[in-house]
Amino acid sequence: MRKHGLAVAGICVLLLAGTACSDTKAGGGNGGDSKPSTSTTQSSGTPGASSSPGSSTTPSDDPDTSLAIVPAKGATSVKPDQPVTVTTTGGKLTAVTVKDDDGDELEGSFNADKTQWTSLPQLKPGASYTVSGSAEGTDGATVPISSTFTTLKSGKSLKASVVPLNGETVGVALPVQIFWNHPVKDRVAVEKRLSVKTSVPVVGSWHWVSSTQVNYRPRDYWPAGAKVTVNIDTQGVNAGNNTWGSSGRKIAFSIGKSVVSKVDVKRHVMTVTINGKLARTIPITAGKEGFTTRSGVKVIMEKFTTKRMDAATVGIKPGDPNYYNIPDVKWAQRVTSSGEFIHGAPWSGGSQGSENVSHGCVGMSLANAQWFYNQTLRGDPVIVTGTARHMEPGNGWTDWNTTWAAYKSGSALS
Numbered sequence: 001m002r003k004h005g006l007a008v009a010g011i012c013v014l015l016l017a018g019t020a021c022s023d024t025k026a027g028g029g030n031g032g033d034s035k036p037s038t039s040t041t042q043s044s045g046t047p048g049a050s051s052s053p054g055s056s057t058t059p060s061d062d063p064d065t066s067l068a069i070v071p072a073k074g075a076t077s078v079k080p081d082q083p084v085t086v087t088t089t090g091g092k093l094t095a096v097t098v099k100d101d102d103g104d105e106l107e108g109s110f111n112a113d114k115t116q117w118t119s120l121p122q123l124k125p126g127a128s129y130t131v132s133g134s135a136e137g138t139d140g141a142t143v144p145i146s147s148t149f150t151t152l153k154s155g156k157s158l159k160a161s162v163v164p165l166n167g168e169t170v171g172v173a174l175p176v177q178i179f180w181n182h183p184v185k186d187r188v189a190v191e192k193r194l195s196v197k198t199s200v201p202v203v204g205s206w207h208w209v210s211s212t213q214v215n216y217r218p219r220d221y222w223p224a225g226a227k228v229t230v231n232i233d234t235q236g237v238n239a240g241n242n243t244w245g246s247s248g249r250k251i252a253f254s255i256g257k258s259v260v261s262k263v264d265v266k267r268h269v270m271t272v273t274i275n276g277k278l279a280r281t282i283p284i285t286a287g288k289e290g291f292t293t294r295s296g297v298k299v300i301m302e303k304f305t306t307k308r309m310d311a312a313t314v315g316i317k318p319g320d321p322n323y324y325n326i327p328d329v330k331w332a333q334r335v336t337s338s339g340e341f342i343h344g345a346p347w348s349g350g351s352q353g354s355e356n357v358s359h360g361c362v363g364m365s366l367a368n369a370q371w372f373y374n375q376t377l378r379g380d381p382v383i384v385t386g387t388a389r390h391m392e393p394g395n396g397w398t399d400w401n402t403t404w405a406a407y408k409s410g411s412a413l414s
Contacts, residue, residue: 066088066089066090067086067135067143067145068085068086068087068088068089069084069085069086069087069145069147070083070084070085070086070087071084071149072149073147073148073149074148074149075149075150076149076150076152077150077152078123078149078150078151078152079123079152080121080123080125080151080152080154080235080236080237080238080244080245081121081123081236081237081238081244082121082123083108083118083119083121084106084108084118084119084123084129084131085116085118085119086116086117086131086133086145087115087116087117088115088116088135089115090137090138091135091136091137091138092113092114092115092135092136093110093115093116093117093133093134093135093136093145094114094133094134094135094136094142095133095134095145096108096110096131096132096133096145097131097132097133098119098129098130098131098132099129099130099132100123100124100127100128101127101128101129106119106120106122106123107119107120107122117133121236122233122235122236122248123151123235123236124151124235124236124246124247125151125152125153125154125157125236125244126152126153126154127150127151128148128149128150129148129149129150129151130146130147130148131145131146131147131148131149132144132145132146154242154243154244154246155242155243156182156241156242156244157181157182157243157244157245157246158180158181158182158184158190158234158237158239158243158244158245158246159180159181159247160178160179160180160181160232160234160249161178161179161181162176162177162178162179162232162249162251163175163176163177164176164251164253164378164379165251165253166251166252166253167252167253168253168254168378169253169254169255169256169377170253170254170255170377170378171255171256171259171299171376171377171378171379171380171381172221172222172223172224172255172256172258172259172260172379172380172381173221173222173297173299173379173380173381173397173400174222174299174378174379174397175215175216175217175299175397175399175400176196176215176217176228176230176251177213177215178213178214178232180211180212180213180214180239181212182239182241182243183212183241183243184211184212184214184239184240184243185211185239185240186238186240187208187211187412188412188413189239189240190214190234190237190245190412191206191214191411191412191413192413193232193233193234193237193245193248194206194214194230194232194233194234195230195231195233196216196229196230196231197228197229197231198223198226198227198228198229199226199227199228200223200226202218202222202226203218203219203220204216204217204219205217205407205408205410205411205414206411206412206413207402207407207408207410208410208411208412209394215399216230217399217400217407219404221258221260221381224255224256224257224258224275225255225256225257226254226255227253227254227255228252228253228254228255229250229252230250230251230252231248231250232248232249232250232251233248234247234248235247235248256377257275258273258275259272259273259375259376259377260272260273260380260381260383261273261372261376261380261382261383262382262383262384262385263284263286263293263362263383263384263385263386264385264386265286265287265293265295265356265384265385265386265387266385266386268284268286268352268353268355268356269281269282269283269284269353270282270284270362270364272372272375274375279375280368280371280372282364282368282372283352283353283354283365284352284364285351285352285353285355285356285357285362285363286356286358286360286361286362286363287356287358287359287360287361288356288357288358288359291322291358291359291360292360292387292388292389293340293356293358293360293361293384293387293389294336294360294384294387294389294390294391294392295384295385295386295387295388295389295390295391296383296391296401297381297382297383297384297391297398297400298335298336298340298381298383298384298391298397298398299335299379299382299396299397299398299399299400300333300334300335300342300376300378300379300380300381300382301334301335301336301337301378301396301397302333302334302378303333303334303373303376303378304329304331304332304333304334305330305331305373306328306329306330306332307329307341307343308326308327308328308329309324309326309329309332309341310324310325310326311324311359312325313339314338314339314359316359322359324359329341329343329345330343330366330369330370331343331366331369331370331373332344333372333373333376334396335382335396336391336395336396337394337395338395338396340360340361340396341361341362342361342362342369342372342382343361343362343363343364343369344363344364344365344366344368345358345361345363345364345365345369346365346366348363352365362382379397381400
């Protein structure tokens with residue numbers, strides 16, 4: 001009785017300017033008692049096309065089963081956003097490994113009956129890959145799996161910079177911010193590769209600020225104490241304009257206690273609520289006429305125990321009556337890109353709680369400023385009310401000044 005071995009048949013794949021095919025026959029379990037076979041394809045009459053792209057036939061009366069690998073052996077310029085598949089029509093796969101020339105292994109999985117292995121579509125651009133492993137024929141004999149291919153070279157490699165930092169503990173209002181080194185044309189393809197996992201249920205959305213920046217925020221503030229992981233799974237993604245993701249990364253961070261501060265400019269007071277309870281009421285002074293403090297939801301961006309504040313950085317030149325250059329402003333916390341801070345201001349002690357005399361910053365006593373500094377984290381919200389001047393989009397981390405419906409509409413997948 002003839003044993004059922006495992007024959008290895010190549011397949012054809014359509015690759016950019018042409019069709020690449022491979023065909024290999026492995027002997028059956030009876031020491032080679034298998035009939036010869038041939039691989040056939042039919043031309044469609046179109047250069048670089050095949051009548052059945054990605055497949056080949058092995059006509060034979062032999063009952064041996066076949067093994068197919070995509071991309072085909074020796075294929076070049078393979079698109080990085082395509083998966084690698086190894087399939088058998090009989091027997092089962094026992095092991096499959098796909099590695100690039102750096103030794104990095106491509107993640108993949110078997111189906112339930114182990115007749116197919118499929119990788120994630122995360123190939124590196126401009127890399128050489130080796131497919132190896134083994135399969136078991138219907139007769140129990142082992143047949144090795146061996147193939148190689150190379151991916152196309154990208155014109156530009158897409159990489160990400162991220163806020164917050166990996167391992168950072170942040171405030172409840174911090175928006176996740178991803179900055180791309182090249183413009184993203186295909187926002188849908190890229191956003192599909194982004195995900196956020198939290199230790200407690202959170203409803204959130206991505207929002208494209210521009211072609212080089214996408215943010216994520218929850219519908220409401222992050223839950224205090226939550227753990228968050230952002231997966232930027234962009235290796236192999238086609239961002240458009242011959243820009244391909246060259247790597248991915250994960251960022252894990254934690255949310256601290258809830259510190260929500262409210263500044264009432266008209267009443268010259270700031271209230272600080274910690275984990276839902278009023279912790280302190282602080283007399284403040286805000287921007288005087290001509291330097292009105294902006295109203296809106298601001299987010300602490302930077303913290304300095306000591307900060308030089310030079311009016312020249314906001315266009316006020318030396319000689320102007322409003323010019324100042326203070327080298328040692330204490331407990332300064334930035335809340336806008338344009339230069340608004342919350343800080344200690346001992347020079348305005350007589351006005352704190354009664355009038356607004358600053359150049360736009362929120363000033364308070366050194367003791368209150370130090371206490372406040374010690375309570376806050378980067379990402380804590382400061383809600384300012386009482387003025388007709390409002391936050392401009394992008395003047396700091398302004399995500400919370402957009403309605404939830406409008407924010408969600410900024411997702412490429414909305």
